[in-house]
Amino acid sequence: VIGRVQFLWESTYGQRYMHLYWFSRGCETVLGESADPQELFLVDQCENTLLNGIISKVTVQYKPVSPDWTIENGKDLDAHDSDSDRTFFYSKKYDELHGRFEDIPPEPTNPHPNLEYRYCCSCLYSCKKLEFESPSVSEPLEEKTDDGKELYGLLKWRGEEYRKGTCVYLEPGTFKFPKGKKSKTASKKDEDSVNSNSTDETLYPEKYRKNIVKGRASNETTPDPFCIGLISAISSDRDGLVEAEDVKIEVYKFY
Numbered sequence: 683v684i685g686r687v688q689f690l691w692e693s694t695y696g697q698r699y700m701h702l703y704w705f706s707r708g709c710e711t712v713l714g715e716s717a718d719p720q721e722l723f724l725v726d727q728c729e730n731t732l733l734n735g736i737i738s739k740v741t742v743q744y745k746p747v748s749p750d751w752t753i754e755n756g757k758d759l760d761a762h763d764s765d766s767d768r769t770f771f772y773s774k775k776y777d778e779l780h781g782r783f784e785d786i787p788p789e790p791t792n793p794h795p796n797l798e799y800r801y802c803c804s805c806l807y808s809c810k811k812l813e814f815e816s817p818s819v820s821e822p823l824e825e826k827t828d829d830g831k832e833l834y835g836l837l838k839w840r841g842e843e844y845r846k847g848t849c850v851y852l853e854p855g856t857f858k859f860p861k862g863k864k865s866k867t868a869s870k871k872d873e874d875s876v877n878s879n880s881t882d883e884t885l886y887p888e889k890y891r892k893n894i895v896k897g898r899a900s901n902e903t904t905p906d907p908f909c910i911g912l913i914s915a916i917s918s919d920r921d922g923l924v925e926a927e928d929v930k931i932e933v934y935k936f937y
């Protein structure tokens with residue numbers, strides 16, 4: 683395994699540690715055997731490990747893809763400096779979850795310049811990702827819910843803001859409607875028109891649709907549509923950054 687040392691330190695018991703930002707070899711990606719044995723990919727994973735885990739030092743060069751890559755007809759990267767088994771290069775990041783290669787974004791600036799000695803952009807990415815995935819509630823209101831939970835004016839989640847009056851898609855089946863009561867005569871009439879083969883097609887030109895249960899016009903495999911709601915209240919057990927399960931929204935249902 684190959685890693686880039688981000689920072690080093692010594693514990694109070696004299697043990698020496700390093701923080702490593704991991705690379706993935708091409709053969710560990712979806713490229714498999716077709717990968718260039720010298721090409722590595724950054725993966726957003728880092729780890730603390732003991733310094734004596736080091737086998738040897740290797741050279742890993744960053745070779746960014748030219749911004750005019752498409753205009754230059756997909757020009758190859760510059761030739762590798764050496765074929766030695768201790769020289770590698772990288773130009774992309776690898777997203778293991780989606781099997782996707784991505785351009786490497788510029789390193790984010792350190793939000794804590796006084797902690798420069800322990801900066802790791804992978805840690806920063808993970809932090810940002812966690813922040814993005816965690817909902818946060820703010821602007822507490824004076825009222826409370828019937829079961830005593832605090833009500834809030836603003837919910838931020840995954841880069842979106844939600845307030846009272848915001849409309850949202852909800853998972854299909856989140857809420858149901860009471861079954862509508864059809865008048866007996868109307869449903870009887872419907873059945874009759876479906877069952878009878880001698881329907882007047884001039885009077886009911888769309889009748890043929892009702893007969894098809896399976897086949898092309900069937901909706902059996904169509905996923906249910908999302909439920910749509912209009913937020914009427916946002917409540918949570920705590921304020922600030924919270925777990926998604928802690929936040930509850932109350933919605934007006936749309937039909």
Ligand SMILES: [Zn+2]
Nearest residue numbers: 728802804805
């Ligand atoms: Zn890190």
